[in-house]
Amino acid sequence: MPTPTYDLIASNVLGTSAASITFSSISSSYRDLVLVARMFGSTPDVAREMRLRVNSDTGSNYSSVSMNGDGSSATSATSTISYGQLGTADTTKPILSILQFLDYSATDKHKPILLRANRPEVITGYTTTGADAKAIRWANTAAIDTILLYPSSGNIEAGSSFYLYGIVS
Amino acid sequence: MAMTLVSTVTVGSGGAASIEFTGIAGTGKDLLFLFSGRDNSGGATNDLLLTVNGATTGYADRNLAGNGSTALSLSSNSAGVRAWQGGNGGASTSNTFSNYQAYISNYASSVAKSISVDSVEENNSSTAVQQIVAGSYSGTSAITSIKIQSSGANLVQYSTASLYIIS
Numbered sequence: 001m002p003t004p005t006y007d008l009i010a011s012n013v014l015g016t017s018a019a020s021i022t023f024s025s026i027s028s029s030y031r032d033l034v035l036v037a038r039m040f041g042s043t044p045d046v047a048r049e050m051r052l053r054v055n056s057d058t059g060s061n062y063s064s065v066s067m068n069g070d071g072s073s074a075t076s077a078t079s080t081i082s083y084g085q086l087g088t089a090d091t092t093k094p095i096l097s098i099l100q101f102l103d104y105s106a107t108d109k110h111k112p113i114l115l116r117a118n119r120p121e122v123i124t125g126y127t128t129t130g131a132d133a134k135a136i137r138w139a140n141t142a143a144i145d146t147i148l149l150y151p152s153s154g155n156i157e158a159g160s161s162f163y164l165y166g167i168v169s
Numbered sequence: 170m171a172m173t174l175v176s177t178v179t180v181g182s183g184g185a186a187s188i189e190f191t192g193i194a195g196t197g198k199d200l201l202f203l204f205s206g207r208d209n210s211g212g213a214t215n216d217l218l219l220t221v222n223g224a225t226t227g228y229a230d231r232n233l234a235g236n237g238s239t240a241l242s243l244s245s246n247s248a249g250v251r252a253w254q255g256g257n258g259g260a261s262t263s264n265t266f267s268n269y270q271a272y273i274s275n276y277a278s279s280v281a282k283s284i285s286v287d288s289v290e291e292n293n294s295s296t297a298v299q300q301i302v303a304g305s306y307s308g309t310s311a312i313t314s315i316k317i318q319s320s321g322a323n324l325v326q327y328s329t330a331s332l333y334i335i336s
Contacts, residue, residue, distance in 0.1 A: 006171040008336065011198065013275070036199060038274045038283055069233025069301070071244025096274050096283035096303075118285040118303035120229045120244070130231035130242060131303035161275045163198050165171055165335075 005168045006034075012162045017042060020150035023164050028105035028143050030166030035099040035147060037162045041089040042154030047126040049152040050095055052084035052136075054111070054144045066134035071120075084136045086149070087117035088126065091157060095119045104144040111138040172201070173334050180328040184209060187318035188330040195277035195311045197334035202315055204269040204330045210258040210322035214290050214298060217256045218249030219271055220316050221282070225249070227307035230286075234300035249318075250304030255288040256319045262293040266328065269317070271304075277311040 007030070010023055026033070041048030052062075063080040079085070087095035096118040104111060117132035138144075149162070178188050188204070208215055220228075225248040232253055233242050245251045250271070257267045269288040276282060286302035317330060 006335070008171045008198070013278075036272075036274050067233060067240075069231055069242030069303075071231035071242055074233055074240035074242045092281075094281075094283060096285055098272060098274075098285060116285055116287075116301065118283055118305075120231045120303040120305050129303075130244075131233045131301045133233070133301055159278075159280050161198075161278070163274075163335075 007166045007168060009164045009166045014156065014158045014160045017155035017157045019155055020148055021156060021162050023147040026145045026147065027166070031169030032167040033101040033104050034165040034167065037097045037149055038094050039089050039160045040091055040094045040157040041151060042091065042157050044091045045124040046090055047088035047123045048090065048154055049088050050086040050097065051150055051152060052086055053148045054138055055142060055146050057140060058082050061139040062136055063139065064134050064136040066132055068130055068132045070130040084113065086115065087119055087132060088123065089119065090123050093119060093121040093123055101144060107141055107143055109141060111140065111144060113138060171335055173336065175332040175334055177329065177331040180324050180326055182326050184323040184325050186323055187316050188324065188328065189314060189316035190332045191314040193313045193315065194334065197277065197336035198275065199335040200273040200276045200312065200315065201333040201335060202271040202330065204317050205266045206319065206328035207257040207266045207325050208259065208319035208322035209325050211260055212258040213261045213292060214254035215256045215258050215322055216254060216320040217252040217269060217288065218247060218318050218320060219284065219286070220249040221306055221312045222308060222310060222314055224308055228304065230302050230304040232300045232302040234298055236296050236298045250284050250286060250302065252286055252288040252300060252302055254298045255290055255300060257290055257292065258322065265291045267291060273312060279309050281309060282306040282312060
């Protein structure tokens with residue numbers, strides 16, 4: 001019997017809205033983490049950006065390079081800001097974000113975070129949509145033990161789901 | 170324990186119009202669908218269509234693709250989540266099959282479903298398509314079946330699909 005390598009650490013399916021979602025006291029015993037988050041925003045037809053922070057770091061320590069296909073154009077962008085950008089959502093058009101935290105518990109390197117984000121439906125008045133792939137670097141050598149997801153405004157709405165998996169080394 | 174193989178299907182010598190998994194238990198969190206395929210069309214590529222619960226409406230998708238010389242993005246509202254030119258056709262390099270992965274989060278929920286696809290049409294040529302696809306299905310029932318097919322052609326022998334439940 002092969003050894004299980006993909007462990008569910010924690011999960012949360014929102015029955016009511018929440019200002020944010022936090023995974024804390026994450027064990028350092030895994031090799032990598034995978035977080036699957038499907039998030040609804042709180043206002044119809046208004047795109048709320050879903051954001052990521054780790055270890056409560058609010059500094060401009062999240063550098064990223066991304067590529068996006070919105071259904072008509074292929075684009076690429078870079079940024080260095082105080083959070084990771086996961087994509088936008090409203091009340092009926094969720095963003096599916098699949099995040100891989102590679103070597104998250106290492107203390108000798110900055111942390112790479114790979115994101116696949118998925119929202120094929122257009123939110124009225126907003127052009128940001130489609131298929132995204134992004135590489136984020138968290139510029140800190142500390143082990144990641146806390147992951148925070150939060151919206152640019154409003155709440156993360158009921159029906160949103162979050163599954164955090166540990167990849168056993 | 171989190172990733173459980175439900176089943177693997179391999180197309181036999183007679184070929185098949187599609188590969189479908191039915192009777193999917195609602196006990197997990199997410200589904201992971203893996204596919205390696207080739208069809209019997211006369212062209213090098215064909216679109217791949219992924220459908221759930223036998224539905225042929227309610228899908229939307231947008232992709233980001235590269236073909237070796239150009240990056241592009243397309244959208245569709247097809248009769249399934251489409252991987253544009255994602256499948257190897259009969260005119261592609263022999264013995265070469267496409268690679269495809271679909272991830273469906275919260276598949277047993279009572280809300281619409283998000284479907285994330287990564288695929289590559291493998292071809293020893295100046296043109297081969299690699300893409301990521303943001304897909305959705307508007308149906309609110311739990312997903313109990315999932316099917317993949319090539320547009321306008323049959324899958325050939327040794328095309329294979331595996332379904333995993335992540336729980």
